[in-house]
Amino acid sequence: MRCAVVRSVVVPSVRARGELVEDEEATAVLKAVGRQIKAWREAAGMRQSEFGAAIGYGEEMVSSVERGRRVPQPEFLDKADEVLDAGGKLSAMKKDVAEARYPKKVRDLANLEAEAVELGAYANHNMHGLLQTETYARSLFAMRRPAYTEDEIDRQVAARMARQSVFERVPAPLLTFVQEEVTLRRPIGGRMVLRQQLERLLEVGRLRHVEIQVMPTDREDHAGMGGPLQLLKLQGGKALGHSEGQLHSRLIADPKEVQIVEMRYGMIRAQALTPRESLALIEKVLGET
Numbered sequence: 001m002r003c004a005v006v007r008s009v010v011v012p013s014v015r016a017r018g019e020l021v022e023d024e025e026a027t028a029v030l031k032a033v034g035r036q037i038k039a040w041r042e043a044a045g046m047r048q049s050e051f052g053a054a055i056g057y058g059e060e061m062v063s064s065v066e067r068g069r070r071v072p073q074p075e076f077l078d079k080a081d082e083v084l085d086a087g088g089k090l091s092a093m094k095k096d097v098a099e100a101r102y103p104k105k106v107r108d109l110a111n112l113e114a115e116a117v118e119l120g121a122y123a124n125h126n127m128h129g130l131l132q133t134e135t136y137a138r139s140l141f142a143m144r145r146p147a148y149t150e151d152e153i154d155r156q157v158a159a160r161m162a163r164q165s166v167f168e169r170v171p172a173p174l175l176t177f178v179q180e181e182v183t184l185r186r187p188i189g190g191r192m193v194l195r196q197q198l199e200r201l202l203e204v205g206r207l208r209h210v211e212i213q214v215m216p217t218d219r220e221d222h223a224g225m226g227g228p229l230q231l232l233k234l235q236g237g238k239a240l241g242h243s244e245g246q247l248h249s250r251l252i253a254d255p256k257e258v259q260i261v262e263m264r265y266g267m268i269r270a271q272a273l274t275p276r277e278s279l280a281l282i283e284k285v286l287g288e289t
Helices: 024-043 048-055 059-066 074-083 091-099 104-115 134-142 150-168 181-185 191-205 255-271 275-288
Strands: 116-123 174-180 210-215 229-234 239-244 249-252
Touching: 024 059, 024 074, 024 091, 048 059, 048 074, 074 091, 104 116, 104 150, 104 229, 104 239, 104 249, 116 255, 134 150, 134 191, 174 181, 174 255, 181 210, 181 275, 191 210, 191 275, 210 255, 210 275, 229 255, 239 255, 249 255
Parallel strands: 116 174, 174 210
Antiparallel strands: 116 229, 229 239, 239 249
């Protein structure tokens, strides 16, 4: 039996483990995966109840997965592949399904970050997402109000960690970050979580294609008072901005607005400590933590 390969789409918004899918791109991926599972099951002459019993899931779960209403876990796909003798074709869909669990705004931003030849970011309340350790990110998402469920926290953390593959890209993009000094001292998650986070900053900051700067709290002039921002320069010379707000994030594509983001970020970098001075300050704060 021939089975079409399902290619991954951007990076979607779904609820994990059986809740409703919230985003059209994610829905399309999950429905395509569900159709493939159904085709293999029917070719094997199995009813949904028989198939569910064989892989350790209920008939309702099988039905929901086949209709693209629920997100199959990796073990679901592995067991389905084995029981239906799919030769690895169903297991190969794990990556597509995993990406379909990511929130849409994260998926879209991750795609842009993956294309960027240069990325700059200023963060003022907490560590920038690309710099966060898993425990730090989990602590942040646990603080969210209204509160996330454990599944939602897992999904958000997984998506944030997946974005950090940008550090391993070849050829490597130029990555620059400016962190407010307060973010080095704010004990999000507790003292040990902060220590691990500071150690991570030092590790990343020593990479040749990464520069981390700190904006001292005592600066009188500060071009970043409008809040956090991100600047992405793509292949071909196109530049985009990205800003985060309380309830919304916004991609900035208008050339005039992008020019303002570039101007502000350039001034922020000029006003901050140099990368060498910044690493020295991070080491000092780590010693005090």
